[in-house]
Amino acid sequence: MAQYARGAAAVAVIRLHNPPVNALSLTVLQALEDGLKRADADPSVKAVMICGENGKFSAGADIRGFSSPKRHGVPLGPIISLIERSEKPVVAAIEGIALGGGLEVALGCHYRIAHVKAHMGFPEVTIGLLPGAEGTQRLPRLIGVPAALDIITTGRHIPATEALKLGLVDEVVEENTVEAAIRFANKVIGQPLGPRRLSLKPVPKLPNMEAFLSEALVKVKKQAHGCLAPELCFQAVKAATEQPFADGVRKERELFNILLTSGQAQALQYAFFAEREVQKWTTPNGASWKSTSPQPIRKAAVIGLGTMGRGIVTSLVKANIPVVALEQNVEYLNMGRKAVMLLLEREAMKMEQGAQTLDFHNPARLQFTVDFDVLHDVDLVIEAVFENMALKKEIFHKLSRICKPGAFLCTNTSALNIDEIASATSRPHQVIGTHFFSPAHVMRLLEIIYGHHTSPTAIATAVQLAKALKKVGVVVGNCFGFVGNRMMFPYVQQAVFLVEEGSRPEAVDQVLEDFGFKIGPFRMSDLAGLDVGWRSRKGQGLTGASLPPGTPARQRHGHRYSPLPDLLCENSRFGQKTGKGWYQYEKAGGRTAKPDPWLHNFLAQYRDTHHIKTRFIDQEEILERCLFSLINEGFDILAEGIAAGPEHLDVIYINGYGWPKHRGGPMFYASTIGLPRILAKLQKYSEAHPDVPGLQPSAFLKKLVAMGNPPLKEWMSYQSRQSNKL
Ligand code: 3HC
Numbered sequence: 001m002a003q004y005a006r007g008a009a010a011v012a013v014i015r016l017h018n019p020p021v022n023a024l025s026l027t028v029l030q031a032l033e034d035g036l037k038r039a040d041a042d043p044s045v046k047a048v049m050i051c052g053e054n055g056k057f058s059a060g061a062d063i064r065g066f067s068s069p070k071r072h073g074v075p076l077g078p079i080i081s082l083i084e085r086s087e088k089p090v091v092a093a094i095e096g097i098a099l100g101g102g103l104e105v106a107l108g109c110h111y112r113i114a115h116v117k118a119h120m121g122f123p124e125v126t127i128g129l130l131p132g133a134e135g136t137q138r139l140p141r142l143i144g145v146p147a148a149l150d151i152i153t154t155g156r157h158i159p160a161t162e163a164l165k166l167g168l169v170d171e172v173v174e175e176n177t178v179e180a181a182i183r184f185a186n187k188v189i190g191q192p193l194g195p196r197r198l199s200l201k202p203v204p205k206l207p208n209m210e211a212f213l214s215e216a217l218v219k220v221k222k223q224a225h226g227c228l229a230p231e232l233c234f235q236a237v238k239a240a241t242e243q244p245f246a247d248g249v250r251k252e253r254e255l256f257n258i259l260l261t262s263g264q265a266q267a268l269q270y271a272f273f274a275e276r277e278v279q280k281w282t283t284p285n286g287a288s289w290k291s292t293s294p295q296p297i298r299k300a301a302v303i304g305l306g307t308m309g310r311g312i313v314t315s316l317v318k319a320n321i322p323v324v325a326l327e328q329n330v331e332y333l334n335m336g337r338k339a340v341m342l343l344l345e346r347e348a349m350k351m352e353q354g355a356q357t358l359d360f361h362n363p364a365r366l367q368f369t370v371d372f373d374v375l376h377d378v379d380l381v382i383e384a385v386f387e388n389m390a391l392k393k394e395i396f397h398k399l400s401r402i403c404k405p406g407a408f409l410c411t412n413t414s415a416l417n418i419d420e421i422a423s424a425t426s427r428p429h430q431v432i433g434t435h436f437f438s439p440a441h442v443m444r445l446l447e448i449i450y451g452h453h454t455s456p457t458a459i460a461t462a463v464q465l466a467k468a469l470k471k472v473g474v475v476v477g478n479c480f481g482f483v484g485n486r487m488m489f490p491y492v493q494q495a496v497f498l499v500e501e502g503s504r505p506e507a508v509d510q511v512l513e514d515f516g517f518k519i520g521p522f523r524m525s526d527l528a529g530l531d532v533g534w535r536s537r538k539g540q541g542l543t544g545a546s547l548p549p550g551t552p553a554r555q556r557h558g559h560r561y562s563p564l565p566d567l568l569c570e571n572s573r574f575g576q577k578t579g580k581g582w583y584q585y586e587k588a589g590g591r592t593a594k595p596d597p598w599l600h601n602f603l604a605q606y607r608d609t610h611h612i613k614t615r616f617i618d619q620e621e622i623l624e625r626c627l628f629s630l631i632n633e634g635f636d637i638l639a640e641g642i643a644a645g646p647e648h649l650d651v652i653y654i655n656g657y658g659w660p661k662h663r664g665g666p667m668f669y670a671s672t673i674g675l676p677r678i679l680a681k682l683q684k685y686s687e688a689h690p691d692v693p694g695l696q697p698s699a700f701l702k703k704l705v706a707m708g709n710p711p712l713k714e715w716m717s718y719q720s721r722q723s724n725k726l
């Protein structure tokens with residue numbers, strides 16, 4: 001609702017009230033409209049002030065309402081026009097947030113006063129929409145086309161100080177915003193309102209508007225990776241530059257409805273709620289976020305300052321958590337220190353207030369050492385040494401002796417068994433997997449893996465750590481590769497098999513990038529380094545010296561195996577770092593991938609040697625074999641109770657593996673194309689490749705199809721085994 005009151009003799013106050021974020025539900029809108037009419041009708045009211053309850057203006061339209069089948073258009077636009085047409089000055093008092101429809105309400109007001117800590121923005125684009133209550137027409141009139149386009153097409157939040165510079169707000173205050181706005185409203189009573197009505201203002205001209213817009217469109221399209229909303233946001237703003245306000249509003253409405261009914265908006269809104277849902281973690285044995293409190297992390301340590309450790313230290317420093325960074329010897333320590341300092345300096349430059357807020361030159365905030373004894377007083381340790389079980393166990397044994405009893409011991413392993421690592425300690429309940437993604441100070445995902453003995457408090461603390469680091473933590477069970485990498489194995493395997501059978505790395509990458517992945521599997525492998533997987537396969541006895549003599553080249557444990565990645569490594573083709581891998585690069589460390597005739601020749605010879613008949617493989621087969629095998633593994637993971645629901649898999653894939661968010665994550669995507677189709681295709685491909693377990697349809701997928709393809713929300717009610725693979 002919206003509460004109506006009198007703030008001062010002549011000022012009516014309308015307070016938006018819909019906890020927790022004052023979303024503009026139909027009830028709130030009705031009450032807002034009623035409040036405006038009441039203020040208009042009361043001759044003793046000379047000005048109106050609109051604010052929000054609980055220190056928040058409003059997070060905009062109620063997103064849940066968009067999935068209602070009856071929903072068409074936005075009822076907010078006419079109310080905003082009503083605000084703007086008011087003959088009494090209306091002032092918005094913006095505290096906390098004014099997002100989406102919330103900001104549109106503020107733009108309808110004649111004046112805007114913001115608290116210094118408030119944020120504003122149009123995040124609609126991130127949920128597959130555009131500002132649909134005249135925001136695309138008012139904002140460019142207020143702050144000009146370049147700034148409006150940036151805000152509307154990126155969805156970024158603008159701090160109040162930036163909003164003031166842009167002219168988005170009239171005043172920024174540090175004191176009580178509501179009181180300041182009432183005082184302001186009293187002052188402006190009687191002043192002409194015409195110049196304050198944005199719909200009457202012209203859009204500020206640019207000398208080169210046409211050229212600016214065509215350049216901006218190229219940029220918007222490039223960053224969209226197949227997502228529709230940014231381009232339609234652009235079209236709506238462009239309409240403001242070409243048409244009168246009312247026509248622009250009609251165009252905005254038309255574009256909004258196209259987006260609203262596109263599957264992309266549904267997928268992105270699903271992703272929005274999925275991210276919030278996974279925060280409410282549970283485990284199969286009944287532990288949950290509701291009944292568990294985290295322990296405070298006042299000081300942390302990171303062991304190993306390689307690729308991952310550097311980013312993890314940077315993340316902790318950015319979150320204002322004092323860190324001890326430890327390496328195996330002084331030489332590695334110096335290398336690690338240099339790398340960390342470089343990252344932090346770059347981050348400080350990016351941050352609003354620069355180095356002032358990143359206190360990393362103070363040894364009390366960031367200390368480098370080779371001495372394990374220094375770790376005696378930390379609350380949490382994150383181990384990021386080489387992926388080697390014996391080494392990890394040695395380190396955890398040492399940590400369990402040195403660290404104080406309450407300290408949590410976390411491992412950044414990408415696939416190893418958390419229980420085996422925990423077995424080296426005297427406190428397995430304090431041991432937990434915290435799987436960061438590279439680069440760790442940038443990637444949002446933190447996969448949190450509980451072992452057999454991990455305590456609920458350890459889980460809650462890791463989840464809290466993710467929040468403090470501004471990451472999304474997803475709690476999952478323990479199995480080889482956990483969720484993300486486990487689903488990735490069959491996907492990458494199919495990509496390599498397709499190349500064996502006649503395709504090319506660039507063809508496979510293209511299909512998956514056209515689907516919306518930021519980077520295809522071969523480009524990704526070149527970026528991460530082919531040697532990483534090679535070392536892991538050697539460790540598993542799949543290749544190298546430990547391979548039993550006489551093992552067939554293309555078979556392991558009775559299943560199909562491709563030695564192609566191993567052969568590339570044997571030819572010192574480790575990817576970007578060596579200037580060649582699945583592609584060739586301009587130099588070692590180069591970034592521009594070019595198809596490599598050497599590789600094409602090599603593939604032709606390889607197929608000859610192994611009597612593989614090359615065949616043409618179309619885009620559909622590439623897409624289906626890669627994606628459906630990944631999804632198939634997802635169903636096994638759900639069946640085993642490794643993840644609490646499909647949302648977890650989707651949040652992991654969107655935030656850690658470059659899955660296109662506008663397709664909602666692999667399991668949501670599966671639900672949109674229908675499980676019967678996926679099952680039928682897997683059956684077809686597994687008949688053609690009976691020696692590939694990843695293509696054998698999951699029993700859980702079969703069950704769901706047999707149950708009539710229920711909606712994603714109901715899948716877990718058909719899952720019978722409630723234990724994870726421990
Ligand atoms: N509608 C419905 N529910 C919303 C909501 C919205 N606009 N915004 C947030 N919520 C809900 C969340 O789902 C969550 O619910 P839960 O407690 O049941 O899980 C609760 O509010 C709190 O949200 P967060 O956990 O995200 O809280 P934070 O403090 O971390 O973040 C926020 C707050 C910055 C407001 C963030 O929630 C957010 O970005 N919300 C979305 C804002 C948005 O996209 N607005 C545009 C809406 S579309 C629109 O306005 C169209 C218009 O142009 C016509």
Ligand code: NAI
Nearest residue numbers: 304305306307308327328332384385386387412413414438
């Ligand atoms: P890396 O090889 O870049 O760095 C490992 C670091 O550990 C080295 O600097 C090494 O000197 C240090 N180290 C080794 N033994 C040590 C000891 N006894 N004491 C202190 N330091 C020691 O490895 P990377 O890539 O950073 O990986 C670290 C861990 O993170 C591995 O378990 C890996 O599987 C995992 N991981 C890696 C990802 C990646 O993309 N590289 C992604 C996610 C997880």
